[in-house]
Amino acid sequence: MILVTGSSGRVGRAVVAALRAKGRMVRGFDLRPSGTGGDEIIGSLEDAVRLAEATHGITDILHLGAFMSWAPTDRDLMFAVNVEGTRRLLDAASAAGIRRFVFASSGEVYPENRPEFLPVTEDHPLRTTSPYGLTKLLGEEMVRFHQRASSMETVILRFSHTQDASELLDEESFFSGPRFFLRPRIRQQESLGNTAVANLLRSKDIGTPAHVLARNQNGRPFRMHITDTRDMVSGILLALDHPDAAYGTFNLGGTEPADFSELLPRMAELTDLPVVAVDFPGDGVYYHTSNERIRNTLGFEAEWTIDRMLEEAAAARQRRLIGEMRQ
Ligand code: NAD
Numbered sequence: 034m035i036l037v038t039g040s041s042g043r044v045g046r047a048v049v050a051a052l053r054a055k056g057r058m059v060r061g062f063d064l065r066p067s068g069t070g071g072d073e074i075i076g077s078l079e080d081a082v083r084l085a086e087a088t089h090g091i092t093d094i095l096h097l098g099a100f101m102s103w104a105p106t107d108r109d110l111m112f113a114v115n116v117e118g119t120r121r122l123l124d125a126a127s128a129a130g131i132r133r134f135v136f137a138s139s140g141e142v143y144p145e146n147r148p149e150f151l152p153v154t155e156d157h158p159l160r161t162t163s164p165y166g167l168t169k170l171l172g173e174e175m176v177r178f179h180q181r182a183s184s185m186e187t188v189i190l191r192f193s194h195t196q197d198a199s200e201l202l203d204e205e206s207f208f209s210g211p212r213f214f215l216r217p218r219i220r221q222q223e224s225l226g227n228t229a230v231a232n233l234l235r236s237k238d239i240g241t242p243a244h245v246l247a248r249n250q251n252g253r254p255f256r257m258h259i260t261d262t263r264d265m266v267s268g269i270l271l272a273l274d275h276p277d278a279a280y281g282t283f284n285l286g287g288t289e290p291a292d293f294s295e296l297l298p299r300m301a302e303l304t305d306l307p308v309v310a311v312d313f314p315g316d317g318v319y320y321h322t323s324n325e326r327i328r329n330t331l332g333f334e335a336e337w338t339i340d341r342m343l344e345e346a347a348a349a350r351q352r353r354l355i356g357e358m359r360q
Contacts, residue, residue, distance in 0.1 A: 034058045035273070036091045038078065038122065039098030041067040043197060044137070047266045048095060062087045063098060078118025081125075088125040093273060096122060097137045101165060104225055108164055115168035120175055127183040133279065135188045135272045136176045140284065141166030142191060145257070145320045152323040155191070155282050173282075186279035188272045193260040193286020193322060198342035199349035201259075202304055204242070213300060215245040215309055230313065237309045246297040246310040249317025254294035256319045260287040261337030271331040283327040287335040290321045296339065303347040 035052060039045035040061025046069065052059045053071065061073035062083075076083030078098055088094070100107070100114040119136070126134050143153050144162040161170050173189055180187045200206040201213070210217035215238060222231040234245070247255045268285040272278045301308045327333040 034060055034072075034091050036060050036062060036087055036094045038062045038087075038094070038096050039137075040073060041065050042097060043262055044192075044195060044265050044269070045095075045097045047262050048097065048269055051266050051270060060087065060091065078114050078122060081121055084121055084125045088122075088129045088131070091126075091129060091131055093131055093133045093135075094122070094126050095135045095137075095269060095273060097269075099137065099168075103163065103165060111165065112168055115165075116171045116175075119172045123175055123179050127179055127185060131185050133186040133188065133273060134176070134179070135190060135269065135278075136172060137269075138173050138189050138191045139166060139169045140191050140193055140258075140286070140320075140322055142170045142173065145322070146318050147316060148320050152321040153284070154323045155284055155326055180280060188278045188280070189282040190268065190272055190285045191283065192265065193258040193284070193324075195260050195262055195265050195286075196342070197262050198337070198345035201342055201346035202300060202350040203346075203353065212247070213244055213297070214306075215243045215311075218245050233313075234311060237311050239307065239309060242306055244297055244301055244304070244306050244308045246293055246308050247317065248293075248310055248312045249319070250312055250314050252310075252312055253317060253319060254292060254297075255317055256290050256292045256321070258286045258290045258320075258322055259339060259342070260285075260335065261342050264335045264337050267336075268327060268331075268333050271327070271333055275331045277330050281326075281330065283330070284322050284324050285327055285333070286322055286324055287337070287339075288324055288328075289338070291339045299343060303343065304350065 035057060037045050037049050037059055040049050041063040046067055049059050049061055061067055064077055066075055067073060074087045100111045102111050141163050142159050142161050143157050144160055159170055161167050176187050176189055200209045204210045204214045204217050211221035219231055219234045297308050
């Protein structure tokens with residue numbers, strides 16, 4: 034029986050569905066119900082009693098549950114869930130004598146926004162610059178501790194930024210709304226208390242909804258990986274089953290980064306919205322992460338290019354707009 038934490042989340046839900054489709058026995062664990070049925074325990078990673086229940090009779094764990102937030106007010110909770118919760122889960126896993134433990138880390142452990150060299154490989158220094166990245170780095174350190182101190186096989190996957198294709202052109206979505214749409218970005222920056230950036234963005238508002246093309250202070254458009262959830266699922270299943278994954282650390286994500294100078298005009302064609310360029314203070318986001326190790330060692334292949342994702346995103350947006358008109 035495989036335990037999947039974060040089983041109601043974007044990645045967890047898809048992993049559970051893929052495993053069940055293969056006839057594997059899966060138990061989900063999450064704060065909130067997935068709504069998909071099947072064996073599932075509702076509880077928090079902070080709750081030792083629930084964790085003991087969840088790990089009972091388990092052979093493998095995919096630890097995908099985490100609290101992702103960049104808001105200072107969420108910091109205590111984020112460390113409690115991502116660091117202390119991961120410690121508790123690792124202890125329970127080790128005590129239960131499970132076979133393999135796969136940990137969802139993040140490219141933010143590197144730092145992606147100020148890389149020392151490109152492409153970022155697994156050997157890049159781990160010098161995270163965000164509190165969220167720090168929770169993942171501490172998580173990795175605890176996994177490495179268990180690698181030395183217990184008999185379970187551990188695998189660290191450093192996740193690329195991950196999206197469902199349908200989120201890409203959705204103003205209301207958690208990541209893509211503020212990343213690609215001006216007004217959601219203003220709301221996000223206001224809620225994070227970044228008044229100066231919110232004011233800068235507001236000064237660019239042209240009176241109608243628009244996309245935002247993010248550039249750095251020198252006008253260089255952002256570049257980053259955006260990986261489809263389905264590619265992440267195939268990498269996670271390899272990490273679970275491939276003999277050569279044991280004790281490994283792998284970047285998991287798409288092969289080519291998305292360059293916003295190309296991406297935003299393509300998005301605008303699909304949405305009919307204008308694009309407003311904004312030069313954000315600082316170095317901005319500009320990285321390329323290598324997935325060579327997971328391709329060469331485990332045979333991973335990313336299949337969902339940004340073009341394929343955009344096709345689906347446009348269809349999903351159309352369905353949403355038709356749905357709204359009918360209401
Ligand atoms: P998600 O937010 O959609 O899913 C995370 C799930 O964890 C949610 O269902 C949430 O309810 C659950 N969770 C949060 N707090 C919990 C707690 N206290 N106890 C139990 N469950 C709790 O995120 P996702 O995109 O599916 O990401 C999956 C994993 O990948 C996470 O560990 C995340 O940190 C990591 N990751 C994601 C990205 C990305 O861009 N999506 C990038 C790098 C790493």
